[in-house]
Amino acid sequence: MVKPEEQVELLKENTVDLISEQELLNRIKEKGQLRVKLGVDPSRPDLHLGIAVVLRKLRLFQDLGHRVILIIGDFTGMIGDPSGRSKTRPMLSKEEIEENVKTYKAQAFKILNPVKTEIRFNGEWLRKLSFEDIVKVTSKYTVARMLERDDFEKRYENGIPISISEFLYPIAQGYDSVMINCDVEVGGTDQKFNLIVGRHLQSEYGQEPQIIMTLPIIEGTDGKLKMSKSYNNYIAFNDGAKDMYGKLMSIPDSLILKYMRLLTKIPEEEVVMFGKGMKTGKLNPRDVKMRLARDITTFFHGEGEAAKAEQEFRQIFSERGIPSSMPKVYVDEDTMPLLSLIKQIQKDKSNSELKRLITQGAISVDGKKVTDIFAPITIENGMIVRVGKRKFVKISKKT
CATH class of the missing domain: 3.10.290.10 (RNA-binding S4 domain)
Structure with missing residues (x-):
């Protein structure tokens, strides 16, 4: 069993926010096994490397003996998470959500250990709430606090409409934490406000407030916008090996080290060495990027398929050839x-x-x-x- 202090050192690596490190240490000492939550809305059928950053952290929690609760937002998905958005997102239909959910578990288990993962749907409890229940829950958070959220504040100042349903989203996500008695919630930096709401609601309901851990959001293949299917700059779990390898080779050189740290197990000393080598000109960024592409493609498709993808990439781009097979x-x-x-x-x-x-x-x-x-x-x-x-x-x- 890894000592609590060592666990915290491992877990805090590459995090942006940890509220708080001391609470995490104390909770591990008190409980041993923690309940660690990730909420995902099935807004798209494909998971991509952006969510892999968070799933990898959850897998580390599992490897250290903790239990992951993956909350699939079959109910909140119909509202739509407004995080980072400049306008109201269209609601998804029940049928669209059900279709997307079908593929989520299989994709998530490419990273998570299914034996140490509990899958829950927040419709289990949110659909049962009466209007009276909703009034009671929402009374525990103020509009003023809600408008502290950066994207809401900007929209309010610019006169861009904010629907009441969007205010309900962070309340619903926070209520999920109450219902599963969550110890730690993990998410991207754009989720920090929602995670804080969960922490507040747990205190209101007499629970120990969850520890918050946020991780960096990675940019997509364009190197500018966050990875998203909406921006067509994503690399999906279900991309074929050749396509995945090719997309990884298309990322800007400026993202190589970030991807290595957040998406691979390449040791930090080696990442630092790659960075110095590229900076001094001793290493060609293309060669370092090929190492990155090979590592990630191997994880999702195995060494054999990754090797074939690399060989084909060399043939097409380095040797100016054409693929051995094509549609x-x-x-x-x-x-x-x-x-x-x-x-x-x-x-x-x-x-x-x-x-x-x-x-x-x-x-x-x-x-x-x-x-x-x-x-x-x-x-x-x-x-x-x-x-x-x-x-x-x-x-x-x-x-």
Whole structure:
């Protein structure tokens, strides 16, 4: 059994807020095994590396002998977490939430130990609350305190509407902590206010207030905005090995060390060494990034698939080759404008997105870049179209 003092040292690594370190130490000494909570709303079907930062910390808690309670917000998901948002988020339907929940457990268990994880749905208790119950709970927190939250304060000052349901969200999340008698709640830095509400409500209900632990939010592949499916800059747990490796290689060099610290088990001494090597020019950032991509891809897909992904990446980008296999797209016409052809390849993108890809030089046909959206393309069996850095398709004529 790891000593309480050693546990705290391990757990506080890479945290932003820990309220408080002394409380965490005392709680471990008193209880031995802690109940550690993470609340997630099933707003999207795919988990991405942004949530992996928090799940990795929870796994560390488990490895140290503690129990994780994963709260799936089947009820609060219909409200939508307003954290960091400049406007009210559309509510999800019950059907949308149920569909997303199906994949959550399987994805979360790629990191968490299922034996040491308790899955709960907050609809278990929130759906049972009467209006009288809701009045009692909400009376324990003031509007003034609610407006201390940064995003609410900005919206209020700018005259942007805030719905009452959004005020209810942090109350509901805090009430979750009361219902499971939580010892520690973990989340990203954007969740700090909600976690503090939970701490306050537990005190109001006569419980020991939960310890709060927040972790950094990682930027997505664009290097600017936080990783999110909404910003199309995410790397999903369910991405294939080649796609995952390729996306990791596309992140800006400035994120390499942050990703290493938050998403891998690479020792800190080695991370520091990589940082010094890149700074002095002794190490090529591309090579360090390949180590990062290999480590993360190996975790999700195994060494064999990671090795194949790396080999293909080298072939495409270092040796200017093409993938050994690629999807086929069948077309009827003998000749067609480039935009029409790309529409058949990228059906999930809008016309404006496709036009931007073409004019920015992201499209090549048989190795030749084409930037005219109306350029006539003569269709030939086996011709290869490249879209962006990583997508290759082979064109075939329908017979």
